[in-house]
Amino acid sequence: MNNDFSNVSRISRRDFLRNTGLAGGGLIIAAHFAACSSDKTLAGGNFMPNVYVNLMENGDVEIVCHRSEMGQGVRTSLLQVIADEMEADWGRVTLLQATGDAKYGDQNTDGSTSIRKHFDLLRNAGAVTRQMLVNAAADAWGVPAAECRGLNHAVHHEASGKSLGYGELAGHAATMPVPEDVTFKSPEDYRYIGKPMDLIDGLAFTVGTAAYGIDTQLPDMLHASIERCPVVGGKLKSVDDSGARAVAGVVDVIQLGDGVSPPGFNPLGGVAVLASNTWAAQRGRAALKIEWDGGANASYNSPAYREAMEASAKSGGLQVLARGDVEAAFAGAAKTLEATYFAPMLSQAPMEPPAATAVINADGSCEVWACTQDPQTARDVVAGALGIEPAQVTINVTLLGGGFGRKSKPDFIAEAALLAKKTGKPVKVTWTREDDIRHGYFHAESCQYLRGAIDAQGNTTAWLQRTAFPSISATFGSTDGPSAGELGLGCVDNPYAIPNMTIEACKAEAHFRIGWLRSVCNVYHAFAANSFANELAHLAGRDPKDYLLELIGADRHVIPADSGATYTNYGQDLGEHPIDTARLKAVLEEAASMANWGRELPRGSGLGIAAHRSFLGYVATVAEVSVSEGGAVRIEELWTAIDAGTVVNPDRVRAQMEGAGIFGMSLTLHGEITGTNGAINQGNFDSYPVVRMNEAPTAITVHVMPSTARPGGVGETGVPPVAPAICNAIFAATGKRVRELPLRNVSLV
Amino acid sequence: MAIAMTLNGKVHSFEAEADMPLLWAIRDLAGMTGTKYGCGKALCGACTVHVDGEPVRSCSFPLSAAAGKSVTTIEGISGDGSHPVQVAWRELNVAQCGYCQSGQIMSAVALLQKTPSPTDQDIDLAMSGNICRCGTYTRIRAAIHKAAGSAS
Ligand code: FES
Numbered sequence A: 001m002n003n004d005f006s007n008v009s010r011i012s013r014r015d016f017l018r019n020t021g022l023a024g025g026g027l028i029i030a031a032h033f034a035a036c037s038s039d040k041t042l043a044g045g046n047f048m049p050n051v052y053v054n055l056m057e058n059g060d061v062e063i064v065c066h067r068s069e070m071g072q073g074v075r076t077s078l079l080q081v082i083a084d085e086m087e088a089d090w091g092r093v094t095l096l097q098a099t100g101d102a103k104y105g106d107q108n109t110d111g112s113t114s115i116r117k118h119f120d121l122l123r124n125a126g127a128v129t130r131q132m133l134v135n136a137a138a139d140a141w142g143v144p145a146a147e148c149r150g151l152n153h154a155v156h157h158e159a160s161g162k163s164l165g166y167g168e169l170a171g172h173a174a175t176m177p178v179p180e181d182v183t184f185k186s187p188e189d190y191r192y193i194g195k196p197m198d199l200i201d202g203l204a205f206t207v208g209t210a211a212y213g214i215d216t217q218l219p220d221m222l223h224a225s226i227e228r229c230p231v232v233g234g235k236l237k238s239v240d241d242s243g244a245r246a247v248a249g250v251v252d253v254i255q256l257g258d259g260v261s262p263p264g265f266n267p268l269g270g271v272a273v274l275a276s277n278t279w280a281a282q283r284g285r286a287a288l289k290i291e292w293d294g295g296a297n298a299s300y301n302s303p304a305y306r307e308a309m310e311a312s313a314k315s316g317g318l319q320v321l322a323r324g325d326v327e328a329a330f331a332g333a334a335k336t337l338e339a340t341y342f343a344p345m346l347s348q349a350p351m352e353p354p355a356a357t358a359v360i361n362a363d364g365s366c367e368v369w370a371c372t373q374d375p376q377t378a379r380d381v382v383a384g385a386l387g388i389e390p391a392q393v394t395i396n397v398t399l400l401g402g403g404f405g406r407k408s409k410p411d412f413i414a415e416a417a418l419l420a421k422k423t424g425k426p427v428k429v430t431w432t433r434e435d436d437i438r439h440g441y442f443h444a445e446s447c448q449y450l451r452g453a454i455d456a457q458g459n460t461t462a463w464l465q466r467t468a469f470p471s472i473s474a475t476f477g478s479t480d481g482p483s484a485g486e487l488g489l490g491c492v493d494n495p496y497a498i499p500n501m502t503i504e505a506c507k508a509e510a511h512f513r514i515g516w517l518r519s520v521c522n523v524y525h526a527f528a529a530n531s532f533a534n535e536l537a538h539l540a541g542r543d544p545k546d547y548l549l550e551l552i553g554a555d556r557h558v559i560p561a562d563s564g565a566t567y568t569n570y571g572q573d574l575g576e577h578p579i580d581t582a583r584l585k586a587v588l589e590e591a592a593s594m595a596n597w598g599r600e601l602p603r604g605s606g607l608g609i610a611a612h613r614s615f616l617g618y619v620a621t622v623a624e625v626s627v628s629e630g631g632a633v634r635i636e637e638l639w640t641a642i643d644a645g646t647v648v649n650p651d652r653v654r655a656q657m658e659g660a661g662i663f664g665m666s667l668t669l670h671g672e673i674t675g676t677n678g679a680i681n682q683g684n685f686d687s688y689p690v691v692r693m694n695e696a697p698t699a700i701t702v703h704v705m706p707s708t709a710r711p712g713g714v715g716e717t718g719v720p721p722v723a724p725a726i727c728n729a730i731f732a733a734t735g736k737r738v739r740e741l742p743l744r745n746v747s748l749v
Numbered sequence B: 001m002a003i004a005m006t007l008n009g010k011v012h013s014f015e016a017e018a019d020m021p022l023l024w025a026i027r028d029l030a031g032m033t034g035t036k037y038g039c040g041k042a043l044c045g046a047c048t049v050h051v052d053g054e055p056v057r058s059c060s061f062p063l064s065a066a067a068g069k070s071v072t073t074i075e076g077i078s079g080d081g082s083h084p085v086q087v088a089w090r091e092l093n094v095a096q097c098g099y100c101q102s103g104q105i106m107s108a109v110a111l112l113q114k115t116p117s118p119t120d121q122d123i124d125l126a127m128s129g130n131i132c133r134c135g136t137y138t139r140i141r142a143a144i145h146k147a148a149g150s151a152s
């Protein structure tokens, strides 16, 4: 009891005057009974140590997820990190989705950054909470904080055997100063990090209550469907909306003007039909009679564009990486090889098309519900469109029915806000699938010209690569061509130990809104590099896996700047996240061994392999394909090894690799967006097919490499090796080299 | 016009055009949003519901064709997610974004009602109308086997 009484004295001395919020006298008396009835010793109240954590006095914890959930599992893994560092009981935490607000830091859920860029921030949010609870308990007990431990939702003092629950400590912890330095848990003490925790939205996903952008319903809401100019940058010539207005349920037809140049994140304009339900809006829209003036981009036609881009790649461009002397190496080569690879435009086609609901309040403020990957940018764009301050805009982030990069652009959200303003009612804008496929932000089509040389021993001595693709930066008005960021997506970060290497960036104009698609330029850069490495292996008469290992070469850190390249390393430090050839080789070896590389396969079957580092993660994939007499390709099985450093939820990493396998198969087998006179030819899943169950491999086996390295990206990292692994397998099966995607345009007979 | 049917066990009367797709009647008029839109052309299966036990693509199924019939949506499979298919889905953490999963589950439930122990080929046939852009097919296949009690 003596000991306990001294606790009281300490509390009263230190805190009585400082914390008038604590009822001083009451505290002293109550604290007297600390040993038997600790819950009476401390003031009640909630504890919000930072914007991510709210500990309630009943012990329940609300954790704020400031990142968007689009299938990568971030709502589960973010919770794992904070709850783990906080030492919270999993059963007592719930998740709140953050609105778009700069106070949460970076919310742009893009670039596979949620864990790789936020791991420490999230750990810190949890660790600060834990430390302040520990400090509060130590203060209450009058013992050094170093003798106390936060463990499973309570603080314990081992020497005295005392403990106080987190809820009991909440009010007092709120009075503690925020510590400047906290110690993170050591990995062997992790409770949730690294564990395959079940999805926190698992029940909602299976009973139909998971709410997406398309699901928002407000009283008195109008439903909008918008007809947009088929050509980017075109203008409305005339519209006859009498037919639309005659459709039952149609309430209004509103012209949204023309799109702006550069398009950026702005709405495309067009003519909106508003109705009492989605169907009426779509039918009314179908009854519009519109004439458009396509403008300059109506000159675009896919075959001619491809021809010009291939000519551009053959003729050369701006040197962006150079080492050694490729010309001398070609002159002295035993054998040389040249190849041109083509990959088409793609649409992200998330299962939920873009959809947003907006309402303008009486005070002029705007509230939005949307499936957005980037709520802060959405907030700015909506504010700009309405001519109000970002602070007057609330962006509620729903679940995203897939994103894949499409939903980082808030054009569709601004459409809803503009229509809400014009009608004075809540408005939901729902894009049709055709809208999504035709008016998207497309993954760029690309052409890669490669030339290689081998010496008499079969070693690759020279590598010349010319990359051509319309740049994403054109969407925002730049005419400078590929950005350093884009060239750093699998091109100038080439890991091959080839003494003479030149990489050039070639001209290609943009005629559409070019945007991000899962793994972005890595798709075509990895396709070309891994395919050409495979071609060189065959030229040298070597096993493709062994040859690839040799090309990657000795264990080392590749420094693109040593070859004169500007390399941005996914926005992270190259010292902390090097291009580590040992890790790339390790996943390659692992995938090969999982697939039992080198085994005999029946005629018409083959194994193909590819390895690629992207988003600071390393992935190798082996594909087993069979090709029928008629030339039909079946992907029988995939094996993938990933090294993403420390992983938070290995089951979600596996799920992302499985999904990336299917996503990569879709773009390999089917994916192709083309244009005629500037308008997109495809419109739905009939003309833009994706892989279905009957094409899914019998198994996608994933190995997550154990690692304590800093976390790398996962969501996009699995996609790049898939296409080259499949195409290399087709070569093994048939001797036919595939140099263009998708395979449905390639004859394998 | 008024079109009446049983919706998840309760009589429901819709005041709507006869040719309105069942999907939009369920979502916009009945306010039940578990059934999803993905294509509007019977190409993706996101809108799958049961009409008298048969899986149909509600985006391409006129409201009038459901008149007098029994319509079941994802919300009506079980009140609490206890159907073996729903349980298996959660045990294998099938969902990624989850958007297609209402339709996947509706197709899987219908498959298992007809074929309690489906082969992979049965699954291919029954499930190939349901697109999952996130690529959860291998887990869907495993979950169907698990729900059927035939997982090896
Ligand atoms: S929305 Fe009905 S099948 Fe796609």
Ligand code: FES
Binding pocket: A071, A351, A401, A402, B095, B096, B097, B098, B099, B100, B101, B131, B132, B133, B134, B135, B136
């Ligand atoms: S889980 Fe996202 S579309 Fe299937």
